[in-house]
Amino acid sequence: xxxxxxxxxxxxxxxxxxxxxxxxxxxxxxxxxxxxxxxxxxxxxxxxxxxxxxxxxxxxxxxxxxxxxxxxxxxxxxxxxxxxxxxxxxxxxxxxxxxxxxxxxxxxxxxxxxxxxxxxxxxxxxxxxxxxxxxxxxxxxxxxxxxxxxxxxxxxxxxxxxxxxxxxxxxxxxxxxxxxxxxxxxxxxxxxxxxxxxxxxxxxxxxxxxxxxxxxxxxxxxxxxxxxxxxxxxxxxxxxxxxxxxxxxxxxxxxxxxxxxxxxxxxxxxxxxxxxxxxxxxxxxxxxxxxxxxxxxxxxxxxxxxxxxxxxxxxxxxxxxxxxxxxxxxxxxxxxxxxxxxxxxxxxxxxxxxxxxxxxxxxxxxxxxxxxxxxxxxxxxxxxxxxxxxxxxxxxxxxxxxxxxxxxxxxxxxxxxxxxxxxxxxxxxxxxxxxxxxxxxxxxxxxxxxxxxx
Numbered sequence: 001x002x003x004x005x006x007x008x009x010x011x012x013x014x015x016x017x018x019x020x021x022x023x024x025x026x027x028x029x030x031x032x033x034x035x036x037x038x039x040x041x042x043x044x045x046x047x048x049x050x051x052x053x054x055x056x057x058x059x060x061x062x063x064x065x066x067x068x069x070x071x072x073x074x075x076x077x078x079x080x081x082x083x084x085x086x087x088x089x090x091x092x093x094x095x096x097x098x099x100x101x102x103x104x105x106x107x108x109x110x111x112x113x114x115x116x117x118x119x120x121x122x123x124x125x126x127x128x129x130x131x132x133x134x135x136x137x138x139x140x141x142x143x144x145x146x147x148x149x150x151x152x153x154x155x156x157x158x159x160x161x162x163x164x165x166x167x168x169x170x171x172x173x174x175x176x177x178x179x180x181x182x183x184x185x186x187x188x189x190x191x192x193x194x195x196x197x198x199x200x201x202x203x204x205x206x207x208x209x210x211x212x213x214x215x216x217x218x219x220x221x222x223x224x225x226x227x228x229x230x231x232x233x234x235x236x237x238x239x240x241x242x243x244x245x246x247x248x249x250x251x252x253x254x255x256x257x258x259x260x261x262x263x264x265x266x267x268x269x270x271x272x273x274x275x276x277x278x279x280x281x282x283x284x285x286x287x288x289x290x291x292x293x294x295x296x297x298x299x300x301x302x303x304x305x306x307x308x309x310x311x312x313x314x315x316x317x318x319x320x321x322x323x324x325x326x327x328x329x330x331x332x333x334x335x336x337x338x339x340x341x342x343x344x345x346x347x348x349x350x351x352x353x354x355x356x357x358x359x360x361x362x363x364x365x366x367x368x369x370x371x372x373x374x375x376x377x378x379x380x381x382x383x384x385x386x387x388x389x390x391x392x393x394x395x396x397x398x399x400x401x402x403x404x405x406x407x408x409x410x411x412x413x414x415x416x417x418x419x420x421x422x423x424x425x426x427x428x429x430x431x432x433x434x435x436x437x438x439x440x441x442x443x444x445x446x447x448x449x450x451x452x453x454x
Contacts (some may be wrong), residue, residue, distance in 0.1 A: 008374040022114075032247035075151050076112055076163030079417065080174045082127055083107065083165055095358055100131040101142070101250075106220025109162075110365035127162055128182070132175035133404075142250030143175050149226065149249040157214030159237055159247040182245065184238035187296075189258065191233060191303050191337075201348070204300045207350075209377040210244040211236050215293065216370035219286040225255030227263070227284055231292040232273045232306070233299055256285055272306030272318065276366060277364055293373065297352060298322055303337030319360070326353060356381070 086092050086107035097104035111125040132143050150161035165176040184190070187207060191200050199207070211231075217230055218226040228250040237247045256263050262283040267274065275291035295306050297320055306318050315321045325335045335353070336344060355376050361367050368376070 048281055066374070075147070075161060076177060076178070078163050078176070080165050080167045080169070082109065082374070083176055083178065086127070087129055093313060096128065102131045104128055104130045107178075109178065123161070126181040128176040128179045130179070132173070140175065143177065146177055146249050149252055153222065153226070155214060155217045155221075156243070157210045157217070157245055159245040164417050179247070182237035183240045183245075184242055186234050187238060187244065187300075188233035188235040188305075191299060192305070193339065198303075198337070199242070201340060201344035202381070202384065205348070205352070205377065205381050207236065207238070207242065208246045208297060208300055209295070209374060209381060211246065212370055212374045212377055214244070214246040215289055216374050218246075219255070219289070219370050225286060227253050227255050227286055228274075228289050228292075229253055229284070230269050231296065232270050236296070253284060258357065261285070269323070270306075275364065276362065285364060286370070287367045290359050290367045290370060290373070291364070293370070294356045294367075295319065297356035297359065301337065301349060301352060301356070302335055303339055322353075326357070329362070343385050348380055351380045351383070366442040 015066045044251065052301070087105040090103070090105060094105045094107065095103050096106050098224070105128070107129045108124045108235050109127055111123040132140065143164045146161065148166050148436055159182065160180040162178040162180060164178065165174060167174040215228060215231065218228060228246065228251075230248060230309060235246060235248045236244045238244055240307050253263060253265060259270055262285045264282055265284050267279055267282050269278075269292075273292040273295050275288040278288045278291075295318070298304075299306060302318065302322065304318050304321075304427070308316055308318075332353070333346060336346075336349060355373065358366075359373065
């Protein structure tokens with residue numbers, strides 16, 4: 001999925017620079033930063049702008065001073081030689097992703113005390129190392145955004161930035177980012193069949209809730225609001241337990257200041273995920289992320305991309321394709337990802353679709369806040385969790401397993417005996433009817449066969 005710069009007629013003199021981002025040619029989650037540029041409002045711009053205070057960010061000393069102003073997560077500062085050794089000289093065999101920003105390598109570094117909670121300096125940490133292309137300043141501002149944003153945020157559903165490297169040598173600038181390694185790659189990888197097995201319905205719901213928690217933290221729980229601006233399945237990474245973590249903060253933007261309703265900016269993001277009011281006016285709010293979340297919910301339901309050019313023309317845009325199925329309850333099941341093979345709750349899917357529609361409301365003010373989305377997803381998950389059958393649960397909790405099995409067998413035998421008795425009685429009734437030449441002689445019926453009505 002490509003990320004583009006959209007032209008709008010509402011650009012101001014202090015808007016962001018243009019954006020054009022290239023998709024990954026290998027692992028999607030590593031597309032990450034490319035050539036976008038973002039900035040804070042004017043009250044914070046001097047802290048991040050390349051030209052602020054006439055400082056040259058290519059100067060390592062000046063750059064380190066800039067980063068130290070708001071450092072909260074104790075990011076490690078790596079030497080280039082250390083990261084080169086960690087990737088075996090940036091060996092191509094260790095590349096796990098590649099995009100406009102550069103390559104992402106899998107590597108191993110020595111764990112710091114804060115990484116493992118241990119003073120054992122020999123322990124190692126698996127990491128993902130993202131290297132900015134040395135062919136210029138492409139993606140340099142996004143690199144700064146990543147360091148600054150991930151250096152001050154802290155949440156279990158946001159990817160952890162371990163550290164960074166900022167050095168210069170005779171070959172040019174060296175800008176690298178070191179992240180925790182997400183072993184299950186991205187949500188997009190699994191939805192598009194790149195994973196070993198499809199994600200179960202319950203896991204999809206839990207991933208949606210975790211991602212919603214990450215956005216709610218950015219929108220509502222920090223001392224300043226952060227709008228993600230590029231929320232999509234390739235930017236939702238999964239750890240070894242399939243816990244979701246948002247990644248790629250290169251296009252993130254601080255929300256409007258107190259008293260303002262929006263931030264005016266050049267439109268950036270990914271086709272198929274950007275909210276319509278943002279596309280048309282360049283006015284950015286947190287509800288733009290809510291729209292993108294609604295698109296991702298339909299990707300979880302259907303297993304399809306937001307935009308897929310390889311499909312027939314009338315099926316290429318996901319939100320257009322789902323409309324006739326949403327309005328017809330008899331056809332709704334046709335929306336569900338066929339890789340689920342029917343192993344899902346249709347009632348739960350209806351509720352998830354209803355939530356997605358709320359996020360995709362045309363009027364941004366009518367869309368729910370992400371904290372409300374988290375709560376609604378929690379209710380869907382609780383309602384979807386299958387309860388234990390009452391009789392079976394009583395047997396399991398009050399009796400030993402062997403005793404429970406004996407009880408179940410005895411009940412089966414009792415049911416079978418009753419059934420055989422009814423069959424025998426019916427045969428006896430037919431026999432009596434035959435002997436009476438078509439008349440039912442009740443006097444010849446065995447005891448118990450005659451029933452008197454009141």
